[in-house]
Amino acid sequence: MVNLGNRSPSRNIVDRRPPGAPDRPARSRGMMIGFGVIGALAAGALGVTVTGLNSALEFIGIERALIAPGMEAPRRAEIDDFAAVILGDTERIWSAEFERYGAPYQPPKLLFYAGQTTSGCGAIQADFGPIYCGFDRQIFLDLSFFDAVSGDFEARGDFPPAYIIAHEVAHHVQLLTGDMDIFYDRIDAGNEPANQLQVRFELQADCLAGIWTKQADQAFDLLEEGDIEEGIAAARAFGDDAIQMMDRGVINEASFTHGSSEQRAEWFKSGYDSGEMAACDTWTQEYDAL
Template sequence: MRFDNSRESSNVEDRRGGGGGGLPVGGRSIGLGTIVLALVAMYFGVDPSVVLNQTAVAPSRVEQARPAAAPANDAESKFVRHVLAETEDTWQQIFRQNGKQYAEPTLVLFTGATRTACGVGQAAMGPFYCPADQKVYIDLAFYQELRSRFNAPGDFAQAYVIAHEVGHHVQNLLGISDKVQAARQRAGERQANELSVRLELQADCLAGVWAKNADAARGILEAGDVEEALRAASAIGDDTLQKQAQGYAVPDSFTHGSAEQRVRWFKRGMDAGQLAACNTFQGRGSL
C-alpha cells in the first residue's frame, strides 16, 4: 500500500499497555493459543468464554490487567491511522454523493481485553465493531495470527480487516444493522445464521467499495495488494475455519460466509465501487 497522499486519522484510541502476552484470569494467563481456539469457537457461534473457561471479566480487572497507555507512534499504530483516514475520506465522499452525512467511527487499539459499550471485548473475539459506541476494536496480535496461522500476510490484508469492520459502521449508519438484528430475533436459528452471513458479506463488499474508491482518489494500491485481501477473505471463511478445527464444514452453522462467498463479494464491491452493488439481502436466492 502507498500512503504518499494520505493523512493519519485522529480517531484512534490507543489502550494498549501493561506487560505479558495474555490477560490474567483466575491466577493464570490466557495466551495466544487459547485465544485462537476461542476465535474459532466464536466463528462457530459458540460463546468464546466456553473456551476461555470464564463467563465474564469485570471491567475493573480488565483495567488493572491492561492499564491505558498514551497514544504510541510505532509503525503498527501509524499504519492503522493511515488506513482509518483512508476509510474516513472515502466514506465521507460516498455519503455526500448519496445525500447523506458520514459520522466517523473511533478505532480502539487494545491488548487482551477492554471495556466497550457492548460489554467486555476480548482478543479472542477477533476484530469487531460495537454499534452502541460506534467504535472498531482490534488487538493487533490478530495480524500476527493472520500471517502465521492463516497464511494471509501483507499490509493490504491488514487494511481489509479494518475496512470490513468500518463496513459494519456504514451498515449501522444506514440503519441496516438494526433491521437485520430485529429480523434475527424473529427468526429461527438457521434463518438467523443466514441473516448474519448476509450482513458479513455485505461488509466484505463495502470493504471492496472502499478499496476501489480510495485507490481511484489517491492511488493507494500496489501490485499484489488485492490478492493479499482475497487471501485474507478466504482464510477467515467459515468453511476454512471449520475444516481446520473439526475436519468438515457445516454450512447451516455459518455466520460469516464461506471462503468463496467472502472473496466473491469483496471482488464485487471492488469491481463496481458502488453501494448499490452490495445488496446481499436482495431476494432469497443463493449468495
C-alpha cells in the first residue's frame, strides 16, 4: 500500500463528472488504458504522419488495465482523495526538481470525467484510458479507470494507479523540458519512424515516473513493502508485446508505440535507481539499444 500520510491533496483537480454518477460504473472487462499523450502541437498531424492510421487518437498506444473482476471497488471519494494526494506529490517533487534547474514548475490539471469529454486535443473517450493533452495541459481520467484499477487497490496494492498518474504527469514534464518539442520536431524531420519516436518518448515518461517514485519515497516514505515490485509488474503488464499478445496473439515490434514489457520495466527502474533526469535520455542512443 502506498503511504499517503497526511499530505495535502492537489488543488489542480477539475471534476467534470455529472452529479450522481455512480461510484461503480458498469465494469468493462476489456477496458483499455492508454497511457497516451496527445500533442502540444498539432494533434491532427500525427495521424497523417503515421501511415495507415486513421486519426491522431489511434496513434496513442493503448494499454489494457490490470483488471481483477469481482473485486470490491473502493468508494469514489477514497479514490478521488488518492489521486489528489498523488497529484499533490507530483507537484511537490517536480517543483523541487525544477527549482534545482532554476525553472518554475507549472503543474498540470487532472480532470475527472465520465464516459466521454472534450479537450483541446479533440474528443476524449473512456476507452483511451488516462491521457495527457498538451494543448490543455491536462490529464484526463475517466471514472471507469478507477473502477478498473480498483482490483489493484485490493489485490495487488495501489501503486500501479499512482504510477499511471506519475506517467501522465511525466508527459507534462516532457512538455515543460522541451522533450515534447524534440519528439514532434523529429517526427517532422521524418528520419525515424514515428512509432519508434513515440517509443523513445514513452520510455522517457516511464523513466521520469521512476524518478518521481524514488524522490517521493525519499521525501514522504511513499512506498511500502512490495510497492516497487508492483510498479515494475505494472510497467511490464503495459508493454506493447504483452498488450499485443493479449489482443491479437501476435507480436509485431514494428508497430510498438510504448516499448516492450522489458523496456518499460527497465526504464522505470533506471529512473528509480538513479533519481536523476540525466538517466532519462532516450533520444541519443540507437533505437535497438533502448
